[in-house]
Amino acid sequence: MRTLLRFFALPILAGVLFSACMSGDLDVGQGVVKPDExxxxxxxxxxxxxxxxxxxxxxxxxxxxxxxxxxxxxSQTGLMSARxxxxxxxxxxxxxxxxxxxxxSLVLEVVHAYSVGDTLRPFTLQVxxxxxxxxxxxxxYNTQSVAYNPTPLLQTTLVPQFKEEIRQVRIRIPEALAKSxxxxxxxxxxxxxxxxxxxxxxxxFLSSSTxxxxxxxxxxxxxxxxxxxxxxxxxxxxxxxxLFPFVASQFTQLTNNRTGTPLQSLQRASDAVSSRLTxxxxxxxxxxxxxxxxEIPSLTEFIKPEKFIGLNLAELxxxxxxxxxxxxxxxxxxxxxxxxxxxxxxxDAVPGTSTGATSAVATYAFLPNAxxxxxxxxxxxxxxxxxxxxxxxxxxxxxxRVPIGQxxxxxxxxxxxxxxxQNTTDRIRLKLYVTSDx
Numbered sequence: 001m002r003t004l005l006r007f008f009a010l011p012i013l014a015g016v017l018f019s020a021c022m023s024g025d026l027d028v029g030q031g032v033v034k035p036d037e038x039x040x041x042x043x044x045x046x047x048x049x050x051x052x053x054x055x056x057x058x059x060x061x062x063x064x065x066x067x068x069x070x071x072x073x074x075s076q077t078g079l080m081s082a083r084x085x086x087x088x089x090x091x092x093x094x095x096x097x098x099x100x101x102x103x104x105s106l107v108l109e110v111v112h113a114y115s116v117g118d119t120l121r122p123f124t125l126q127v128x129x130x131x132x133x134x135x136x137x138x139x140x141y142n143t144q145s146v147a148y149n150p151t152p153l154l155q156t157t158l159v160p161q162f163k164e165e166i167r168q169v170r171i172r173i174p175e176a177l178a179k180s181x182x183x184x185x186x187x188x189x190x191x192x193x194x195x196x197x198x199x200x201x202x203x204x205f206l207s208s209s210t211x212x213x214x215x216x217x218x219x220x221x222x223x224x225x226x227x228x229x230x231x232x233x234x235x236x237x238x239x240x241x242x243l244f245p246f247v248a249s250q251f252t253q254l255t256n257n258r259t260g261t262p263l264q265s266l267q268r269a270s271d272a273v274s275s276r277l278t279x280x281x282x283x284x285x286x287x288x289x290x291x292x293x294x295e296i297p298s299l300t301e302f303i304k305p306e307k308f309i310g311l312n313l314a315e316l317x318x319x320x321x322x323x324x325x326x327x328x329x330x331x332x333x334x335x336x337x338x339x340x341x342x343x344x345x346x347x348d349a350v351p352g353t354s355t356g357a358t359s360a361v362a363t364y365a366f367l368p369n370a371x372x373x374x375x376x377x378x379x380x381x382x383x384x385x386x387x388x389x390x391x392x393x394x395x396x397x398x399x400x401r402v403p404i405g406q407x408x409x410x411x412x413x414x415x416x417x418x419x420x421x422q423n424t425t426d427r428i429r430l431k432l433y434v435t436s437d438x
Contacts, residue, residue, distance in 0.1 A: 010129070039436045040312070041305065046430045048316075049295045050275040050282040050420045053344040053399070054266035056289055062140040062251035064409040065221075066113045069205045070124060070214035076278055077415070078258035079287055085146045086201035086219050086250040087134040088226060090193045093242055094191050095185050101240070106178030107229065108154060108203075111221040111227075112167040116413045117213030117328045118162040124171065124209045127154040130202035134194070140251035142287075147202035153177075168223060182228065187228035212328060214413050219246040252409065256288045263290070275420040281321055282420065284335065284400055287412035291398040293344065294337070296430060299388050300395045307437040313354070314385035314433075318362075318377045318400070319426035321417040325366055325373065331416035335377050336361045336403035339396045350398055356383030361403055373387055385432070 061067075067084025095101070108127065128148040134140075154171045173181075179198060184190040190199055205217065218224060225245035232238040256265045262278045265271060272293055275282040282292040294316075320331045337350035337360040354361035366375035387393035400418075402411055419426035 003260070006050055016394050029115060029361050038206070041434060041436060042062070043268055043305070043432045043434065044429045046296060046302065046329065046432065047298050048421060048428050048430050049297065050428060051242050051272040051293045051295075052275070052278060052282045053261060053269075053272045053291055053293045054289050055269050055291065055344050055346075058068055058141040058143045059407070059412075060092070060139055061142050061254070061409065062138070062249060064219045064252070066216040066409060067208050067250050067431040068206060068214050068216055068252045068254065068409055068413070070117070070123070071207070071210070072117060072214065072413070072415075073210070073213075073413075074261075076261060076281070076417075077263060077283055077288055077290060078256055078261045080254065080256050080285075080413075082252055082254050082282045083145070083207075084132065084205040084219075084250060084252050085134060085140075085148075085202065086205070087136070087247045088196060088200045089243065089245050089247045090196035091244050093185070094190050094231075095242070100304055101230050102228040102233060103179055104183045104231055104239070106173040106181060108169075108171045108173060108225075110224045111218040112160070112169055113216040113218040115160040115213060115215055116236065116330070116410065118211045118346075119213060119328075120159065121180070122157050122209070123160050123211060123212045123213060123215065124155065124157045125171075125215070125435070126152040126206045126208060127171065128204040128206065129153045129200075130204055133197035133201050134249045134251075136247050136249050138249060140249070141377045142252065144251065145253045147200065152206075153203070160213060169217070173226065175335070182230070185228075193247075205252055214264075219250045220248060252413060254287050254412065258288075265403065266290075268408065269345070274342070275418075280420045280423040281417050284332065284402070284415065284416040284418070285404050286332070286407055291344075292397045292418055293340065294400055294428075296395065297403070298383065299430075300434075302389055305434060305436055309435045309437055311386050311389060312433045313380070313431075314382045315431045316360075316379040316381055317431060318379070318418055318428045319422065319428065320375060320377075321374060321419050322375065322425045325375070327418075329415055332402050332414045334363045334406070334412060335400055335416070336401060337379055338399045338401065338404075340399045341397075344399065346399055346401065346404070350379075350381060350403075351383045353380050354382040354386075356387075361405075362385070385430075 068082035071081045073079045133146040156171045225243045228242045229241050283290045291298035338346045349359035352358045359380050360379045362379045388395050421427050
């Protein structure tokens with residue numbers, strides 16, 4: 001990867017900065033220094049240190065419309081695994097009152113919402129019967145699970161790259177179980193949510209595949225549930241169906257195992273692993289509670305260039321280690337900078353832009369027509385750096401993470417591997433654009 005800023009910013013930036021100098025925006029009197037005697041230059045030799053930290057936490061997964069199934073194994077960050085849990089709802093029906101109808105089949109139908117990872121290899125989805133129903137309406141977290149039978153009730157193998165307009169996983173339920181369910185509906189033994197739970201209890205969605213891929217299955221869709229197909233005994237043998245949807249209590253258990261990796265020493269919130277110990281990289285993986293800690297120790301003692309007048313722009317450029325935007329590990333669409341302490345707690349947001357009126361948030365961007373991938377997150381932290389250089393603010397460590405309030409089940413799976421200053425392809429840099437007297 002090459003420097004994104006070279007193409008994105010310099011042609012525009014130079015004009016903006018020179019214009020700012022000429023307009024007298026700096027705290028320099030026009031009578032003391034003439035505008036045409038100012039020199040614009042940039043400095044990118046300031047040391048920036050990266051480390052990976054882990055702040056253990058739990059988050060609600062039952063509020064998401066989808067469950068996750070799958071895994072991701074990485075030699076640096078470890079194994080992340082996901083499995084989903086759901087219960088079925090009862091639908092009032094007139095099946096016992098209908099005459100001359102015949103059972104056809106019972107099919108589990110689940111809408112495929114999205115995939116993250118390797119979508120071109122076969123993926124095995126297993127559905128197990130729960131041993132007890134899930135409490136309807138209860139709040140569930142990523143740390144929770146429900147006991148289930150070890151032998152799969154249903155199983156299918158699919159390729160997650162669906163091409164149909166309505167992407168749906170369909171698995172036919174075994175004849176004996178399906179017919180038993182139908183008979184209990186006809187006899188009115190199943191006639192409520194409680195009796196439905198007695199029969200089905202619920203389902204656990206797992207996978208035995210070792211591919212790096214997660215499936216998001218939308219269980220709140222009007223097309224997800226178990227669908228009963230039956231037909232009339234008329235001359236046309238008219239087909240009918242009845243869908244029993246999932247109860248709105250689905251949730252995902254998301255677990256992480258860093259044993260045997262360079263990050264296995266992350267046990268407490270105060271722990272940090274230097275990027276020099278992880279192949280000159282650090283990580284942001286929300287679902288694994290991994291964030292990058294950024295420290296700029298020399299900022300307070302920054303040696304200003306000769307005849308320094310003022311700071312025009314400070315940009316923190318962070319480049320993900322990535323070769324192609326079509327790879328399986330898309331980084332988060334945006335990241336935010338937050339001040340932190342010795343316990344790696346997220347405190348207040350780092351002020352952004354030259355005024356500090358907004359938070360420092362950057363969007364992932366890349367040049368679509370570049371021969372080699374040129375991508376980066378570019379943070380404008382001019383106000384903060386200026387305050388530190390003037391002694392009006394304390395030089396504080398920062399955390400790089402998904403912006404607060406933007407996390408979803410899908411963003412929890414995204415991951416960014418970031419290069420430090422010693423990385424051979426992708427590096428973090430603090431670029432300072434300053435004005436000096438010629």
